[in-house]
Amino acid sequence: MPARINKRQQREQEELLALGNQPAVAVDANSEEEPALIAPSGFAALSNAEDDHDGPESGDETSKPTKAKKARNSASDAPTSPQQVKPAEATKLQQPKSKKKGKGKEKKKDGLDDLDTALAELSQKYPELQSVAASSSSATRNASLASLLSVSVSNLDAESEMRKFFGARAVIAAKSSETSSSGGSKKRRGVAPTQTQRSQLTRPHPSWSMIKQREGLSSRPLTDEEVQQKITDRNSPAAGDKWWTVEYSKRYKGVTKTFMQAVLSGDPEALWRVLQKLPWHGDTLLQLAEVYRHQEEYSQAVEYVDRALFSYERAFLGSYSFTNGLNRLDFNRVENRPFFLALHRQVTDLQRRGCIRTAFEFGRLLYSLEPWTDPHGVLLHLDFVSIKSGMGQWLLDVYAEFAGAKTVFEDHLNPSALPGWAYARALALFAREKAGGGQSVGSSTDALKQAMLAFPEVVPLLADKCDISLSPELRGHRALRIQTDGIGLSPAQSVLHLLSHLYAQRSAPLWKSASHMKWFESTANGIQQSLNAQRSNPTRERFLQMYASTTLRYSVYRHIIVLEQSFRNLTPFIPRSVLLAKQLACDPLPPLTASSEYNDVFFAGAEEIFSVRPRRRDARALERLIPDAGVRAQIEALFDANPGLAGQLPGGVVQFVQMMAEMPDEALDDMMLGLAMGDREGGVGVPGGGGMPGGLPMEGDDDVPDVEPMPPRGAADALPDEDENEEDEDEDEEEYIAPMPIRVVRNLLNRFWGGGGATADNDESDSDAEERDHDGVD
Numbered sequence: 001m002p003a004r005i006n007k008r009q010q011r012e013q014e015e016l017l018a019l020g021n022q023p024a025v026a027v028d029a030n031s032e033e034e035p036a037l038i039a040p041s042g043f044a045a046l047s048n049a050e051d052d053h054d055g056p057e058s059g060d061e062t063s064k065p066t067k068a069k070k071a072r073n074s075a076s077d078a079p080t081s082p083q084q085v086k087p088a089e090a091t092k093l094q095q096p097k098s099k100k101k102g103k104g105k106e107k108k109k110d111g112l113d114d115l116d117t118a119l120a121e122l123s124q125k126y127p128e129l130q131s132v133a134a135s136s137s138s139a140t141r142n143a144s145l146a147s148l149l150s151v152s153v154s155n156l157d158a159e160s161e162m163r164k165f166f167g168a169r170a171v172i173a174a175k176s177s178e179t180s181s182s183g184g185s186k187k188r189r190g191v192a193p194t195q196t197q198r199s200q201l202t203r204p205h206p207s208w209s210m211i212k213q214r215e216g217l218s219s220r221p222l223t224d225e226e227v228q229q230k231i232t233d234r235n236s237p238a239a240g241d242k243w244w245t246v247e248y249s250k251r252y253k254g255v256t257k258t259f260m261q262a263v264l265s266g267d268p269e270a271l272w273r274v275l276q277k278l279p280w281h282g283d284t285l286l287q288l289a290e291v292y293r294h295q296e297e298y299s300q301a302v303e304y305v306d307r308a309l310f311s312y313e314r315a316f317l318g319s320y321s322f323t324n325g326l327n328r329l330d331f332n333r334v335e336n337r338p339f340f341l342a343l344h345r346q347v348t349d350l351q352r353r354g355c356i357r358t359a360f361e362f363g364r365l366l367y368s369l370e371p372w373t374d375p376h377g378v379l380l381h382l383d384f385v386s387i388k389s390g391m392g393q394w395l396l397d398v399y400a401e402f403a404g405a406k407t408v409f410e411d412h413l414n415p416s417a418l419p420g421w422a423y424a425r426a427l428a429l430f431a432r433e434k435a436g437g438g439q440s441v442g443s444s445t446d447a448l449k450q451a452m453l454a455f456p457e458v459v460p461l462l463a464d465k466c467d468i469s470l471s472p473e474l475r476g477h478r479a480l481r482i483q484t485d486g487i488g489l490s491p492a493q494s495v496l497h498l499l500s501h502l503y504a505q506r507s508a509p510l511w512k513s514a515s516h517m518k519w520f521e522s523t524a525n526g527i528q529q530s531l532n533a534q535r536s537n538p539t540r541e542r543f544l545q546m547y548a549s550t551t552l553r554y555s556v557y558r559h560i561i562v563l564e565q566s567f568r569n570l571t572p573f574i575p576r577s578v579l580l581a582k583q584l585a586c587d588p589l590p591p592l593t594a595s596s597e598y599n600d601v602f603f604a605g606a607e608e609i610f611s612v613r614p615r616r617r618d619a620r621a622l623e624r625l626i627p628d629a630g631v632r633a634q635i636e637a638l639f640d641a642n643p644g645l646a647g648q649l650p651g652g653v654v655q656f657v658q659m660m661a662e663m664p665d666e667a668l669d670d671m672m673l674g675l676a677m678g679d680r681e682g683g684v685g686v687p688g689g690g691g692m693p694g695g696l697p698m699e700g701d702d703d704v705p706d707v708e709p710m711p712p713r714g715a716a717d718a719l720p721d722e723d724e725n726e727e728d729e730d731e732d733e734e735e736y737i738a739p740m741p742i743r744v745v746r747n748l749l750n751r752f753w754g755g756g757g758a759t760a761d762n763d764e765s766d767s768d769a770e771e772r773d774h775d776g777v778d
Contacts (some may be wrong), residue, residue: 144401145325145371145398145401146240146324146325146326147325148325148394148397148398148401149325149326149364149367149368149371150323150324150325150368151322151323151325151361151364151365151368152323152361153200153322153323155357155358155360155361156200156201156358156361156362156365157203157358158350158353158355158358159203161355161357161358162353162354162355165354197310199310199313200313200322201306201309201310201313201322202306202307202309202310202313203306204310205303205306208307208310215252215278215280215311215314215315216248216249216251216252216255216278217246217247217248217249217252217282217311217312217314217315218246218247218249218315219244219245219246219247219315219316219319219320220244220245220247220319221242221243221244221319222243222244222245222330226243227241227243230243230330233593240326241326241327241328242326242327242328243328243329243330244316244319244320244327244328244329244330245329245330245333245335245336246312246315246329246333246335246336246339247335248335250605250606250607251278251607251609252278252281253602253603253605253606253607254606254607254608254609255274255277255278255281255284255609256281256283256598256603256606257603257606258273258274258277258609259271259274259281259283259284259287259586260598262274262284263287263584263585263586268288268291269659269663269667271284271287271288271291272659272662272663273655273659275288276655276658276659276662277609280307280310280311280314281311282308282311282312282338282339282342283338283586285304285305285307285308285311286304286305286308286338286341286342286345286586287585287586288304289301289302289303289304289305289308289345290585292304293565298349298352301349302349302353305342305345305346305349306346308338308342309339309342309343309346312338312339312342322365322368325368327368327369328368328369328370328371329369329370330595331369331370331373331375331591332591332593332594332595332596333594333595333596334587334590334594334596334597334598334602335596337587337590338586338587339369340366340369340370340375340376341376341562341586341587341588343362343365343366343369343376343378344366344376344378344562345562346362347359347362347363347366347378347381347385348381348562348563348566350362351381351385356385356388356389357389357390357391359381359385359389360382360385360386360389360391363378363381363382363385364382364394366378367379367382371413372409372411372412372413373411373412373413373551373552373555374413374555375554375555375558375591376555376558376559376562377555377556377558377559378559379413379415379418379420379421380418380420380499380502380503380506380556380559382395383395383418383420383421383423383424383503383507384420384424384503384506384507384510386424386428387424387427387428387431387507387510388510392424392427392428392431392432393428393432395421395424395425395428396425396428396429396432398415399415399416399421399425400416402414402415402416403416410549411549411551411552412546413546413552413555414542414546416539417539417542417543417546418499418543419451419454419455419457419458419496419499419500419503419543420499420502420503420507422447422450422451422454422455422539423448423451423455423458423462423503423507424507425447425451426444426445426447426448426451427444427510427511427516429443429444429447430444430448430516430519432444434515444519445519445523448519448520448523449523449526449527449530450539452523452524452527452531453527453530453531453534453537454537454539454540454543455496455500455539455540455543456477456479456480456527456531457479457480457482457483457496457497457500458500458503458504459474459480459524460475460480460482461482461500461501461503461504461505462503462504462508462511462520463520463521463524464504465504465505465508465511466508466511466512466517466520467517468517468520468521468524469521470521470524470525471525471528473528474524474525474527474528474531477528477531477532479531483497484572485572485573486498486572486573486574486575490544491547491548491553491575492543492544492545492546492547492548492553493544494573495547495553495556495573496543496544496547497573498556498560498570498573498574499556501569501570501573502560502567502570505567550592551591551592551593554578554589554591554592557574557578557589558588558589560574561574561583561588561589562588584598621654622635622636622653622654622657625654625657625658626657635653635656635657636653639652639653639656
């Protein structure tokens with residue numbers, strides 16, 4: 001009696017019938033001959049490959065793989081395409097196969113019916129099982145979303161993208177010119193000899209000082225109670241997310257407190273001493289980047305944003321991964337918000353530099369940190385950069401992921417309900433159809449019609465940007481009326497018009513090709529009848545329901561505030577209560593649900609970094625900085641003769657010297673001019689008293705954190721000297737201070753006294769000065 005064949009052999013025989021019209025082979029248990037092997041296709045080939053690989057290990061003969069290979073080679077001569085098989089034979093061969101498939105489907109259908117019946121009975125008997133099934137479905141959705149949010153580290157390198165477009169030589173030449181024009185030759189104070197540093201988010205510059213492992217920043221996962229509280233408060237569907245937060249050390253908090261004092265003083269130069277105390281302080285680096293951006297020194301602004309990203313990246317070492325798409329950062333905690341801001345600045349800078357693919361990857365990283373509320377509105381960047389960078393399929397996948405969600409969660413953002421994403425989806429489908437070589441644009445045209453019917457506010461704005469003609473009847477429709485402010489509109493409707501303007505202003509270049517303009521014009525002029533008959537639109541209703549949430553509206557407002565220079569015309573859509581609220585450029589529009597902020601409670605227990613400044617430590621530091629005793633004495637005399645400087649620089653004369661070495665030439669000239677004109681009380685402030693860029697509060701503001709004023713230098717002198725043992729301990733903690741090049745010191749003296757400040761006893765020849773200069777840092 002023939003032995004029963006397994007499913008794989010049965011499937012191989014069926015394929016043999018379809019290919020060569022050969023009879024099925026029955027395997028006899030007593031027969032010594034092996035069954036004829038055929039050349040399988042698809043996953044069957046993978047199964048054979050695995051079986052062949054595992055055969056020798058399980059004791060099979062080595063001749064079996066050889067015979068399988070011969071059978072594959074012989075089967076390759078059989079007709080493999082439907083055109084090569086005669087119609088009569090094909091019909092005859094397909095009949096038994098279809099019957100077997102039909103039986104299998106019937107069995108499967110019967111099995112599913114029984115299963116459905118059993119599940120229905122169980123759901124009635126145990127209602128709690130329905131919530132378990134819902135959570136399982138949510139976990140599956142979260143896993144698929146995580147794959148879309150996984151970051152490609154190789155695409156985070158802007159320089160690599162620029163090399164692809166312009167070549168390595170052009171990039172190197174551009175970097176050299178930027179370095180020379182932005183003062184790249186200026187010396188770094190307190191900078192030890194550098195080594196190679198690794199980073200996934202940026203390319204560390206050789207001039208950067210070596211960063212320690214943490215530099216006062218560390219990260220930890222939220223406790224189970226904290227995560228459960230977030231899920232409970234926000235009805236989050238993402239129970240599988242891994243939530244993290246950054247923590248400040250006591251010293252880092254003390255530096256942050258000094259940073260806040262510098263910001264509230266309105267003096268940009270006060271930020272330099274904060275950076276001197278902690279060169280990798282994230283808030284200070286971002287604030288200085290904003291100062292340079294307002295001065296249109298973009299290369300310096302980019303460098304300081306890179307340094308801020310680098311400092312936070314070090315805090316995530318060993319814990320946080322950018323690539324799995326499951327890690328989240330709690331935006332409600334003030335310690336995490338500088339990293340969000342740094343990534344947002346990076347996305348905008350990369351777009352300005354033309355690195356669109358890198359901008360997309362950084363945007364995806366920012367979106368993955370908090371995809372449920374998108375606190376910085378990066379989705380409003382991604383609808384543009386995804387199409388521009390050729391990542392339209394990613395946009396389609398994310399759109400489909402959220403469009404298929406049946407449950408609407410409060411305070412959760414759905415990209416499929418955004419106007420920009422609706423129009424970008426049509427562009428992505430149009431590009432995919434065009435790449436496929438087909439002449440039909442059916443699905444993309446349907447998507448564009450859906451976008452126009454859901455958000456007709458975008459149609460006239462895009463048409464005006466791209467010089468597209470619309471029929472007078474369509475232009476006069478009330479749904480296409482252009483709004484320039486939010487007066488008379490509900491908060492959600494005001495956000496809708498704001499986002500319509502934003503998309504048209506940012507993405508208009510994507511529609512300016514001849515094919516896109518023709519397609520847009522014909523589609524727009526054909527929606528008149530549907531627009532008249534439309535009473536409501538589910539996508540539009542979902543949008544209005546979504547932006548009834550204050551949290552999500554704040555995400556849009558924060559996006560515009562960060563990009564104030566580029567989209568200043570959109571601020572009339574933001575409520576005046578938001579615009580007039582006291583804000584800091586380092587923390588634009590804190591969330592209403594914030595669990596922490598920079599205030600007295602946050603700074604409780606912070607280390608007072610400038611509270612005690614022993615004179616002996618000042619003397620030792622100054623001696624290391626300026627080895628020449630004569631020059632050192634003149635610098636000290638100059639500092640003591642200007643009480644305004646002493647009042648603003650708690651770090652004393654050491655900080656004064658280091659600050660002068662770091663200051664740009666223009667700022668140093670302004671300070672010299674002020675001192676020369678007798679403004680000895682003015683200190684190092686900027687002439688004219690212009691304040692900090694970014695809408696920072698100035699004198700007279702009431703709602704500012706209560707922070708103690710910076711202690712004057714005299715306060716440190718009034719304190720008793722520390723014990724010798726304590727000073728010995730401080731010596732071990734003193735940071736490396738490199739000697740300043742003698743030509744820098746003499747240059748500073750010449751600015752004060754016109755070259756006559758140096759005494760004859762201390763005059764050195766040029767060769768001696770040059771020789772000593774080798775001991776400094778260039």
